[in-house]
Amino acid sequence: MGLRWYHFALWAAFAAGMFLLPEIVPRGTLRTIIFANFLAIFAISWDTLSGRTGYVSFGHPFLIGIGAYTTAILTKRFDVPVEISIPLAVLMTMVGGLIVLLPALRIKGSYFALVTLAMMELMYQLVQVIRPDLTGGTRGMSGLPTLTRGAVNGFYMSTALMLSIAFTTWLLMKTRLGTALSAIGMNEEAVAGSGLSVTRLKLVAFTASAFTAGLGGAVYVHYLGSIAPRALFDINFVFTIIVAALIGGAGTTIGPILGAFFLTFLLEYLRPWLPGAERYLIYGGVALVLYMYQPKGLIYLMGQAVRRVRKGAA
Structure with a gap:
């Protein structure tokens, strides 16, 4: 389906509604929305690669971690300004991810998932034992420069970043390139047989995913003002990203956003x-029931509700 004027109108309405929230909701809710925004960014990043092409990654914090640690080390240890360290962190994420994980795209299915999970675990160990004077070791780093202060400013910053990434991803997926990426997830052999370079398509998907992950991780660490390997490379963090994309609606742009907000507020x-960690068991059960009831996610359930309302009004 091509682009229509009402698509842009819906995006504008969504953005306007988001930016009006500080006038409506309390500060505590704004802080929750900030974390939902960052989770949405990470879920969009995961979905760009895994949701579209079908190459399911269990090690996405590996990419997020490259961006987060690069900017943290540059600003904390070498006094590099944030406006320089963040672009360098994004670049490092794309280059580092391509060097390490791109070869894994030659394998499929559970093998690719296991390789990505192993890379996340490897990085978790490396940041603790290799040059702890730079990485902070097991304790991580604190006292990092922050981009903004206060719930309202943090909300506007994270919302602007999330909307920019979401809208850009949506535009990309509306092109022929986006259609080809989705086709890989349905039948990779058919895409290769049509004369398209599957390797190049996967390269584009991985690069776009790494860019978003690196940018999100870099900005996230400068929102928190600290970084800790145990939190960043925790298995619950991985599953939260994946579940957000799946229950929201994998292979879409709005779906991961819906899933991220649903999970963040549920938790x-x-x-x-x-x-404690017991609440992850509850949210996992809720997510499982939702996914079993409607594998296409919350975005599809919302579409069904809108169609029923229209049918009833008619």
Whole structure:
């Protein structure tokens, strides 16, 4: 389906609604939305590669970590300004990811998933034992320069970044390139048989995914002002990213955003009753039921609800 004027109108309405939230919701809710925005960025990044091409990655924090640690080391240890360190971190994520993970795209299925998971675990170990004077070792680093202060400013920054990434990804996926990437996920052999270079297409998908992951990770660490390997490379973080994309609607742009907001608020509302890791069991069960009920995700359920309303009004 091509681009229509109402597509842009919907994006504009979505952006306007988001930017009006500070006038409506309390500061505590804004802080929750900030984390939802960053999770949405990571879920969009994962979906650009895995949701479109079918190459499921279990090691996406590997890419996020490259961006986060690069800018953290540059700013903390070498006093590089943030406006320079973040672009360098994104570039390092793309180059480092291509060198390490691109060869893994030659394998498929569970083997690719295992390789990406192994790379995440390897980086987790490396940042703790290799040059802890640079990485901070097991404790990580704190006192990093922050991009903004306060819930409102953080909300506007994270929302602007999330919307920019989402809209750009949506435009990319509306091109022939995006159609070809989705076709790889359905039948890679048919795409290769049509004369298209599957390797080049996967390269584009991986590069776009790494760019988003690196940018999100770099900005995220400068929002928090700290970085810790145990939190960044935690298996719950991996599954939260994947589940957000899947229950929201993999292979779409809005789906990962819906899934990210759903999971973030679900975890936050469970915190008073289950302050520990037990709440991940609850959200995992809820996500499983939702995914079993509707594998196409929340985006499809919302579409069904809109169609029913239109049918009833008619």
